[in-house]
Amino acid sequence: MIQRLSRRDLMRGSLLGAAAFGVPAILAGCGNPAERGAAAPATGAAARGVVTLGSNASDEVPKKALDTVIKAFTSNDLKINTVDHNTFQENINRYLRGTPDDVFTWFAGYRMQFFAEQGLAVDISDVWQEIGADYTPAFKAASTGSDGKQYFLPFTYYPWAVFYRKSLWQEKGYEVPATLDEFTALARKMKADGLSPVAFADKDGWPAMGTFDILNMRANGYDFHVSLMAGKETWTDPRVKQVFDLWRGLLEHHQEAPLGRTWQEAAQSLQQKKTGMYLLGMFVAQQFPESDRDDLDFFTFPEINPQFGTDSIDAPIDGYMVSAKAKNVAGAKALVKHFAQAASQNVATSLDPGTLAASSKADTGGYSALQKRGAELVSGAAHIAQFLDRDTRPDFASTVMIPAFQRFIGKPDDIDALLRDVEAQKANIFR
Template identity: 80%
Template structure:
């Protein structure tokens, strides 16, 4: 899979990938071995498989635990680590003493570690599960050497979320252009609402705003080329992205660097904010009886040449580390996670996700999940989120602090972009 090759609607239909992943020593919360309840034997015929998980939030953590309850071939010892810690330490973790299986992301981020020999080739697993996935999902799981290293589990689109009841009360309509979006934000501000929920304490949420403004302004191909280190960050096209973003800052929730995405999502749930650009996992922060009140629209058009043809829709899944002690057990676990039945359980418990398997039963999807699947199917290009479409070191050491600096001081664009370009030149050699 070419790093810069677009995942088109015709190739894709339902998915693509994005965001970060795993820690150095995995000193997180271990659930201990989960005994097999059937199948091979009471103790698990394939012994114990260790699983390094970044599913630290309550909903995805419960979802994974429930999925593992139906795995009977081995015991699974889950080591759960805070999501951001997991991401920031992935390189040291994989080079140290990693678990057998670990949660990670498809596409470029998977390829980066596969190229370094830090992941196990699972092409034999794909010979058994390949019929359950579209070619696009297989492509997103394939290394530059043509071998597979990743099993897709779930995915989720990014969009602008809102509460239907609040919008009906206020008479708001989804905007189609940036001018309409800005006018709506002004109206919300006049109505006493904070127009845009926003948080960047964890470093990655602002990446989604940059991604969508860049794709809307300059198109998918330029965005992917920029992420691949092939474009200059001092290019006027990049400056235009930050100029546009700066123009929207007055409508963003203030003090974003001290707020988590969960807190921003709760402000949307509490009707203190009018909109929130985030992944569909925002639904995790809504009580079950309020999730039907959650809806979204795709970020509006900025440049008519590109319209709204591109979105972020990250794929999450699982890999086997190169240092795995129980490879047979790990491969059995990945086959289990690839099954439609396992993914059906996950999407039923986590309203912010969609199943990657083509054989998954979508009839039980909520209205929000059905809308999410439709949004992805109609997109011409699916990006895999900034920190998944570029080198992990560039994302963590350059882009996180740079975007946080911009959020804190949105007026200093030229020096910011010059600094990014200088560091990029050092990293992308």
């Protein structure tokens, strides 16, 4: 079941104050295990001894933020194993069935539920009894398995939007587009001005998912999108083909050769004013030096179908789970409770400008202008999706949709055959 998060649910109570690594040797090789120190005795139910944390925060900014947050964890000794983000995500199933860490970074909603149903995560409902008042009902729903128990601790989240540099737009006289026609007209003007209109990268496989998500929600609405993600709709449906037709029309405005470019490189092209705009998560700010961050702004992707307007966005929630094979469950729960504290999330959002705190008790007074705008965007959305690879089965996202989108980008005129192949594979997976 996919949790459907409405704006009213998510905002209730606050303004959002709110590898292969299935084997330890490879985990150790990919990351740099480091002791995070706690000389203090264990407190409460936390067992003495080491707690291990498997982390996908491999980029410089989020890694620094996490390192700083866990320095304040003094209930147990802590060892963190950091693995490249994509490697972590692509091999998570083998990891959890092998010898996982006690706690691991993961995602809310469907992806959390999938591993909970497989018996690969520990029920942390007892933790939620202690910290539940710090979260809105929607955050709790996104942390709840199909059995009604909680398996996830929300830490931060971020919206997806179209980012741009204010100074470049002011210099060129660009205006925020309200419709797809205005968006394509703007892209043509940017190209005439010598810019690559839309920064684009899909070397890692997942960024293109955000483009599909927004085009599908704009053209066909949120309900159809989440139903498609749940395997309840056919990929040969004319409505899905329409999305790919729309996308094909936009590809001419995207950076060339995206399959050889990382999202970080595309973000740097935006920062360097070589591209005019970039559809990505707010974490794009991580690639901007602090001196340039006030020049970064965004708008929500424009209207395609008036029936749905711009009522839906992607706003993924990141957080932590306790693995079913945890050696120190009590210590793991103590760490999860540490992440739940508003003070921990305040540290993270102050060091990572592309994130917002999940806790309703977090201090938003220190948010940057960009972070405040991000919170406003989410608060104004009627429907909030988690992102394609979080709103559907992990195996379908990784083995079917990543190669499908990359195939489309490389050969955009073969839509019918592509969708037939996707549907055939989907039918084998969603049985």
